[in-house]
Amino acid sequence: MRAAMYNGPGEIAVEEVPKPALDSPRGALIRVTHTAICGSDLWFYRGESDRETGSAVGHEPMGIVEETGTDVTSLKPGDRVFAPFVISCGRCEFCRRGLHTSCTNGGSWGGENGGGQGEYVRVPEADGTLVRVPDRYANDEETLKSILPLTDVMGTGHHAAVNAGVGEGDTCVVVGDGAVGLCGVLAARRLGAKQIVAMGHHEDRLSLAAEFGATETVAERGEAGVKRARELTGGGTDHVLECVGAASAMETAIDICRPGGTVGYVGVPHGVEEAGLDVFSLFSDNISLCGGVAPVRAYADDLLADVLDGTLDPSPIFTKTVDLDGVSEGYRAMDEREEIKVLVRIDDHSE
Template sequence: MDAAVFYGEGDIRVEDRPEPEIESPTDAVVRVTHTAVCGSDLWPYRGYQDREEGTGIGHEPMGIVEAVGDDVTSIEPGDRVLGPFSTSCGSCEFCRKGLHTSCVNGGGWTGPESGAQAEKVHTEHADGTLVRVPERHADDEETLRSLLPLTDVMCTGHHAAVSAGVEAGDTAVVIGDGAVGLCGVAAAKRLGAERVIAMGHHEDRLEIAEELGATDTIAARGEEAIEQATELTNGGANHVLECVGAESSMETAFEVARPGGTVGYVGVPEGVEDAEFLTTAFRKNVSLVGGVAPVRSYIEDLMDDVLQGTLDPSPVFTKEVDLEDIDEGYRSMDEREAVKVLVTA
């Protein structure tokens, strides 16, 4: 089968890799029809994160079940399923708490043979990981495009909003105009925020933020951006979503937070060394809540809203490529030509 393989900075190739097979009674094999390139995939692509050359990559699969082990009960061959970015058993202490990303038996999709950017994927915890799409929606391409972000970025943006404590009538500030930040805007709106202020550096992306529910946008940088946000919120926001993970974005988040407020952080930390923002957090009694999003605990509720037509995160996909052209998808995201790339296998 074809699979995207990482070979070093700026080097993603599509190669023939062995097809996955059922190895244990709890396994499933899924034929991937849709996947995506994630911002976190760019860290090794840009040389900022170590990864072994020759390994598979990608973690956002959606497709059709091809085979299941004898103990699998929730899905069967022919079902359309979504795969959260981390696998989980569904029964350990942390899965029962809804913290599936800390599953003692779980892991990721990336392996020596292939990741989720491939024609097929394998999971050893099918019942605890995969989420079935209702049959009546299983072949609706428009709906599938709206569901795919639930494998990662939509649930991650939702985790930021939940962690920040966003509720009906609130004002929320979202830091970051990447796919996660844009989904954070949609999530804050979904939770009932009356005002959602999106902060980013790209006018075209902030237009998407408005499409997803932002009432105000800020395209300035540095102190000017902080001043604008502080003015718009009359002294700061009680609910701030940090959706980047850079040192500068963390600093901005705590600067625009109101004393006693909460920063919900989901950006994968990269280049955060001095953490001077913690001094700001301490001085203002601002809470820091969040971390890696437990997608499996959110995905079914969010899927209900997508299927009802009240949530549509698909605007984050601004480019589509075939699996054989996935290197072009990486290039376009790396050069900020695309927000998020949808990949069809």
């Protein structure tokens, strides 16, 4: 089979690799039809985080069940499914608490399971990981495009909103205009926020944020951006969604948060330790930080129901579609901020 492989900073190549084989009674083999490139993939692409060269990449697969283990009860060959970016068993104490990212039997995509940007993936815990798409939507391309963000960015944006405590009638600020931040706007609207201020540096993305439900947008940077966000929210807000992970974004989120408020953070931390986090300001103003890596499997069923009934549509975050051979170009386009998020459509499969 073919899969996208990391061969060093700036080098993503589609190569022939062994097709993963089912090796567990709880597992399943999935023929991938759709996947995506994530903003977090850019950290290793840029050489700003460690990754083993020669490793398979990607963590947002959707496809068709080809084979299941003997103990799998919720799926059968031919089912359309999507997989959250973390593998989970669904039965351990953490999965039962909705914290699938801490699953004691879980894992990540890559290595011998095939990665998420390839023609096949092996899922060692099928019942606990995979989400089945109802048959009536299994071949509806527009619906599938709306479902695919549930593998990661929609669930991650929702995690930010939930952890920031956003509820009916609230005011909130979303820091970041990438795919996660834009999905954070959708999530805040879904949870009933009356005022949603989206902060970013790209006018086209902020325009999409407005379409998604942002009531105001802020394009200013640094202190000017903080000042503008405070003006719009009457002195700051109790609910801030940090959807970037960079030290500057976390500082902005904290500066906008009112005493007693909460920052829901989901951006993969980058440069925060080196910059130093001003813990005293959090302490003195009783500001809470709540969040972390999003257990998107915990949210997947509810979000899927909203997508299927037409009340939630994150598909506009996909601004470019490529085939498997176009994955390298997709990485480049996202790295250079030409595109928000790239969808990868995989049609042809080989052994």
